[in-house]
Amino acid sequence: MPDRLSYDAIVVGGGPAGTAAALVMARGGLSVIQIERGRFAGAKNIFGGVFYTHALADVLPDYWERKPPFERPVTEQGYWMLSPDSALRIMHKSEQYRQEPAGAYTVLRARFDPWFAAQAVEAGALLITRTTVTRLLKDARGFVIGVDTDRPDGQVYAPIVIIAEGVNNLLTRQAGLIASDLPPRYVALSVKEYLSMPPKELQARFGLAGPREGVAIDIFGDATLGLPGTAFLYTDQAGISIGVGMLLEEFVCHRLRPYDVLARFKNHPVIRPYLEGSESREYGAHLIPEMGYDRMPRLAGNGVMVAGDAAGMVDALHREGTNLAIIAGKAAAETALAAHEQGDFSAAFLSRYRRDLEASFVLKDMKQYRHMTDFLDSTPGFMGTYANLLNDAALRYFTAHGIPKRSMEREIVSLLRERRSFTGIAWDMLKLMRAMRG
Amino acid sequence: MHAIVAIKQVPDTSNVRIDPETGTLIREGVPAIINPYDIHAVEAAVQLKEQFGGRVTVITMGPPKAAEALIECIEQGADRAILLTDRKFGGADTLATSYVLAHAIEALNAEWPADIILFGKQAIDGDTAQVGPGVAVRLQIPLITYAIAIESFDPVARTAVVHRRIEQGVEVLQTRLPVLLTVEKEIAPVRRAPLPRMITAARYQPEVWTAETPVAFDPRQIGLKGSPTVVGKAYTPAPRAGGAIVTVADCGVEAAVARALEVMGILDTVRSSVAASAGVEVA
Ligand SMILES: Cc1cc2nc3c(=O)[nH]c(=O)nc-3n(C[C@H](O)[C@H](O)[C@H](O)COP(=O)(O)OP(=O)(O)OC[C@H]3O[C@@H](n4cnc5c(N)ncnc54)[C@H](O)[C@@H]3O)c2cc1C
Numbered sequence: 001m002p003d004r005l006s007y008d009a010i011v012v013g014g015g016p017a018g019t020a021a022a023l024v025m026a027r028g029g030l031s032v033i034q035i036e037r038g039r040f041a042g043a044k045n046i047f048g049g050v051f052y053t054h055a056l057a058d059v060l061p062d063y064w065e066r067k068p069p070f071e072r073p074v075t076e077q078g079y080w081m082l083s084p085d086s087a088l089r090i091m092h093k094s095e096q097y098r099q100e101p102a103g104a105y106t107v108l109r110a111r112f113d114p115w116f117a118a119q120a121v122e123a124g125a126l127l128i129t130r131t132t133v134t135r136l137l138k139d140a141r142g143f144v145i146g147v148d149t150d151r152p153d154g155q156v157y158a159p160i161v162i163i164a165e166g167v168n169n170l171l172t173r174q175a176g177l178i179a180s181d182l183p184p185r186y187v188a189l190s191v192k193e194y195l196s197m198p199p200k201e202l203q204a205r206f207g208l209a210g211p212r213e214g215v216a217i218d219i220f221g222d223a224t225l226g227l228p229g230t231a232f233l234y235t236d237q238a239g240i241s242i243g244v245g246m247l248l249e250e251f252v253c254h255r256l257r258p259y260d261v262l263a264r265f266k267n268h269p270v271i272r273p274y275l276e277g278s279e280s281r282e283y284g285a286h287l288i289p290e291m292g293y294d295r296m297p298r299l300a301g302n303g304v305m306v307a308g309d310a311a312g313m314v315d316a317l318h319r320e321g322t323n324l325a326i327i328a329g330k331a332a333a334e335t336a337l338a339a340h341e342q343g344d345f346s347a348a349f350l351s352r353y354r355r356d357l358e359a360s361f362v363l364k365d366m367k368q369y370r371h372m373t374d375f376l377d378s379t380p381g382f383m384g385t386y387a388n389l390l391n392d393a394a395l396r397y398f399t400a401h402g403i404p405k406r407s408m409e410r411e412i413v414s415l416l417r418e419r420r421s422f423t424g425i426a427w428d429m430l431k432l433m434r435a436m437r438g
Numbered sequence: 439m440h441a442i443v444a445i446k447q448v449p450d451t452s453n454v455r456i457d458p459e460t461g462t463l464i465r466e467g468v469p470a471i472i473n474p475y476d477i478h479a480v481e482a483a484v485q486l487k488e489q490f491g492g493r494v495t496v497i498t499m500g501p502p503k504a505a506e507a508l509i510e511c512i513e514q515g516a517d518r519a520i521l522l523t524d525r526k527f528g529g530a531d532t533l534a535t536s537y538v539l540a541h542a543i544e545a546l547n548a549e550w551p552a553d554i555i556l557f558g559k560q561a562i563d564g565d566t567a568q569v570g571p572g573v574a575v576r577l578q579i580p581l582i583t584y585a586i587a588i589e590s591f592d593p594v595a596r597t598a599v600v601h602r603r604i605e606q607g608v609e610v611l612q613t614r615l616p617v618l619l620t621v622e623k624e625i626a627p628v629r630r631a632p633l634p635r636m637i638t639a640a641r642y643q644p645e646v647w648t649a650e651t652p653v654a655f656d657p658r659q660i661g662l663k664g665s666p667t668v669v670g671k672a673y674t675p676a677p678r679a680g681g682a683i684v685t686v687a688d689c690g691v692e693a694a695v696a697r698a699l700e701v702m703g704i705l706d707t708v709r710s711s712v713a714a715s716a717g718v719e720v721a
Contacts, residue, residue, distance in 0.1 A: 005634065039469075126641070130636075151636065
């Protein structure tokens, strides 16, 4: 019988939430073991993605000197509304975006996550990869006291376990923090492809002045066949990240295959020219929890806390997730440090974690957009109808037909009425405003 | 018992792509792994240690990044890992590599003579299978290649019985110790490392040996200088054009053979010789 392996804290998962938690606890002087099932932290993690630096600065103030593997700063961003053959683009470019360290960078997780995890290791955390946590260990009182893994002699003990397992929330369920799996209505499925392209070519196509410029575009409408969902197109250092995401329920109801939707999107006449000649390097699918504020799990139990995607901490509207995960991981870690100081690992004491998050943007934003998923669900034609409408209106507005402008305006108005009645539009807008204001 | 295992970190060739313009491997972005045969060699050594006690030492020559592969060996149960890394070792062919490894093993032997030295049968990035044999020759010890099983091992009587794969079957050899084996995967299935070993390995730092310390290597025999091999040209052979498939069940044996001979361009010769021996003329 080998000696029992004991630490001050166990972190499950090597994504942004887990690593932030491990880093903060290790810096706070706790002995921390972080367990990741992938070959290395980030091995299987994919996201869009745009990474927001404010959260990183919060846990690692000198991150810039540590040379994070960022792809490109986001110096131009905005939305494209696609109809089947056109695009209305609203892009924002600003000198403000050009100051580095910038507020947002494109990032490839297979590069970023290992770098971030290495910072936690440097702070003293012990990172064990290629190891899956299979269950939580509990004592007679029901307190979580450790975890079991898929390795021989695989049990580890600690008075506190932070679950940062991502969207597949098996352990969160086992901890009794959430009743069931996410219903398809509250989880989005996203497919992403990474296409490589020489930087010079990439810059020419996207109008970028050099490697210190990049674009992030979120795309609606025809990209998802007009169904609620979004697509994205982001520039990396020497490649493009492109993907589409929709609620799992939409894929099921409309019998769509995610890869077909992406292939169709890539073939859109406005999109295709940007991709031509690029080479596919990476392809993958990932879920995004969109259960919203009201269906989040409890964040703490006896001896356990949950952070990041596992807790549903995603702001889908602003494609934010990694920053929420990092701030939550940090908040959980601070609570763990306090718990060690007090010697109290009860759910009652750990509830301070939730209070901290309620005071931060993490749960404030979650609360504000609590009805967003339901709004899109109850207004299924929203994206398609308006994207087409805007494109058709733009076409009339920008084309010289040799007809008086007054009739052109009337034509646009009647277009609107054909597609959606004025009261319908007013109603949609009202609902949208409500959903946005929380 | 002291076992020394020499391993190599290689690009995961199942993930490798060839640059169509230059014909060379694109190594960028290709994950590095421990050479698949080598991990079985480590496992075989660890099993001997479990049976007889002692130590397993793992060595590799490679870039600093190769430390990852050594740490994986510590996970699997090795006790000590040595990374031979120095720019001066760079560009080595199999001759220079076998010199460096043999010289390092001699230094280790001075501390605790090895009873057995193990290599994988070949590295998947070069497939030469020359380094293990090269080391055996330099150390002047018996060599058994393509080993698939260690039937018996007696560190006291200093003998072992080893099975090796040959084309016709299996050869069973008795050898004195120390012996050098290059192994197939069958030598020992790799077991999943226990969590405590993973923890030991995560904290483990391999020893780093340079070209000068703690052992001095002969500068003329290492790296590019010590490597007479010249790579003339590397290229991807043009894929062979697919052959025709003739189904015997459809057309009968004779027609199938005739068709095959025709495709190979020898049917006419055969016909005329058959005809000649039968005394008939061919149209
Ligand atoms: C297509 C897509 C686009 C996105 N775009 C953006 C974007 O642009 N910007 C943004 O900020 N966010 C974006 N997100 C959201 C963001 O990726 C997530 O919110 C964030 O990764 C959550 O971090 P996490 O640490 O909670 O979980 P994850 O990053 O999922 O990490 C969980 C880790 O735990 C490991 N793990 C799971 N179970 C176990 C177990 N039992 N044992 C051991 N290890 C385990 C996993 O292997 C994984 O490494 C996007 C997501 C997707 C899918």
